[in-house]
Amino acid sequence: MSKSTGTDSPSVAQAVSKIFNAETGGDIAFKSSDNVVFYVHSKNLEFMSEGFPSMDHTILPKNPITLTENLHTLELLFQFTYHCMPPDLGDLDCERLLELAEAADKYVIHYARAHCRIHIRKFIHDPAKRLGIFAFACKHDYEDLIYLVAPLLVHKPLSEVLYEVPISMLVPWSLYHNQYLLSLLSVSLECFRKANGSNLPVQCGDGCTDAKTHDDYWAERIEDCRKKISDQSFPFTTAINALVDDYLVPEQYRQPCCNRFLSWRDQFKQRQQHDLKYFVEEHRRRMEGK
Numbered sequence: 001m002s003k004s005t006g007t008d009s010p011s012v013a014q015a016v017s018k019i020f021n022a023e024t025g026g027d028i029a030f031k032s033s034d035n036v037v038f039y040v041h042s043k044n045l046e047f048m049s050e051g052f053p054s055m056d057h058t059i060l061p062k063n064p065i066t067l068t069e070n071l072h073t074l075e076l077l078f079q080f081t082y083h084c085m086p087p088d089l090g091d092l093d094c095e096r097l098l099e100l101a102e103a104a105d106k107y108v109i110h111y112a113r114a115h116c117r118i119h120i121r122k123f124i125h126d127p128a129k130r131l132g133i134f135a136f137a138c139k140h141d142y143e144d145l146i147y148l149v150a151p152l153l154v155h156k157p158l159s160e161v162l163y164e165v166p167i168s169m170l171v172p173w174s175l176y177h178n179q180y181l182l183s184l185l186s187v188s189l190e191c192f193r194k195a196n197g198s199n200l201p202v203q204c205g206d207g208c209t210d211a212k213t214h215d216d217y218w219a220e221r222i223e224d225c226r227k228k229i230s231d232q233s234f235p236f237t238t239a240i241n242a243l244v245d246d247y248l249v250p251e252q253y254r255q256p257c258c259n260r261f262l263s264w265r266d267q268f269k270q271r272q273q274h275d276l277k278y279f280v281e282e283h284r285r286r287m288e289g290k
């Protein structure tokens with residue numbers, strides 16, 4: 001088995017991949033950005049990928065084609081071009097996964113792209129990773145990932161987001177973010193103002209047999225919503241939904257005496273936001289109309 005790592009010094013043997021080496025064969029040689037040589041079968045690349053340079057003749061290991069990806073990325077990537085079980089990406093950290101996903105996109109290895117996308121989703125719960133994932137998804141137009149992460153980033157200042165996204169996303173994202181700020185303002189001003197000495201925008205109606213319990217219930221729900229909106233790591237739309245979704249309101253708080261709450265809530269619901277997809281499609285439509 002060949003040595004898998006080493007330096008570029010002439011006195012030291014050329015480092016060769018543990019998985020793709022002379023013993024495993026191949027008619028084309030690549031070198032990673034960190035100077036490790038890979039022996040690969042060009043037929044596999046022809047069938048499973050696009051965009052690798054110079055595959056029309058044999059490339060000897062003495063004169064390999066240098067790629068911009070590192071050993072770790074290429075070792076995983078090439079495995080997706082062979083007829084074998086794909087490598088397990090479960091232990092990859094987000095950075096390495098995104099590097100692999102970038103390479104999979106660059107060389108159009110669909111099998112690897114699909115696996116990467118599945119694993120990238122795991123990291124959207126980490127606030128520190130979201131923007132990088134969003135930028136990646138925008139760059140490669142992975143719509144499912146874009147719209148999954150967008151509500152988790154909408155609260156971020158434009159200055160943090162705009163330079164991370166492609167030009168085509170600037171207008172939709174700005175409008176989406178602007179809508180968020182306006183909604184937040186409207187929620188703050190209208191929905192949580194003190195009314196009639198109470199924290200509630202409305203109170204339970206006349207003839208309610210248990211007004212205190214009912215008002216307390218709604219006060220709790222509204223306060224919970226306010227807290228979730230204030231907690232910027234919490235998705236805004238999820239906070240709103242927690243208040244307005246019918247299935248979350250027990251039967252006893254959907255009685256006629258609660259109609260004021262329910263109608264206030266419906267008005268509130270109508271101010272719910274468009275999602276990013278709406279702004280992307282609206283922008284596209286307008287641009288096409290020009």
Ligand SMILES: [Zn+2]
Nearest residue numbers: 204208214257
């Ligand atoms: Zn009531």
